[in-house]
Amino acid sequence: MKKVERYFYPAVFTYEQGQEIAVSFPDLGCATSGTNEDDALLSARELLGCVLNGLEEDGENIPAPTPLPLVKLEENERVVLVDVYMPSIRMAQVNRSVSRTVTLPAWLNAAALEREVNFSQVLQDALKEQLHLR
Template sequence: MDKIFYPAIFHEAEEGGFWISFPDFPECFSEGDDMSHAYRMAVEALGLAITSREQEKEKIPVPTDFHQLSVSEKEKIVIVEFDMLAYLKRTKSRAVKKTLSIPEWLNEAACNAGLNFSQVLQEALIVKLNAK
């Protein structure tokens, strides 16, 4: 999943700021003190909703065409950009231990070159997955 764009409805809150809902994710709400803060919170809430659905093997909905939405005078339709890779880098960067097997000659050459196996593996996986 690359970047995906979902419409959100930013509702003006009586006490100031906004509360946010997503037509495609009825379980997803957030709030923010101003438009900038609300947008950042909307991205985080959307990330939680999408990753939760993925973990539960539930369908990720196709974004609703924002032209099909109607809002009141105190509501705004805002398109929220979600980048799954960036979200996972921010929220799931804890190191995990991996055991692997390589040929003895390759191990000796890498050790003699002073290579950090974890760093080399990370770099190779990023290149392989095109996940810069």
């Protein structure tokens, strides 16, 4: 199945005196906030990308976005159409780091610490060599 390159979803920006701007995606059941409109929009776009990427990776159904005129609003709310370009999000996830726990003898750990060895880099190099990925 061809993956969608760009998604567009309505986000509800809620304004309360003295508070950050709350941003919610009614179709996705998630929310974020921002200190001002620029920050709120950037946070919304980042959240939208993370949520949709997660749904894609899990093979979940991605709900259709509600048309802007049908989004229900309160007096202190505005609807904003937020878009996200998924190829960038997907590539960022390919290169993300994951944490692994390794076990090694105490003497080897002490020797490596004494020589200020970067454990992550050594493990990455060794795995690339073992898997012939150089």
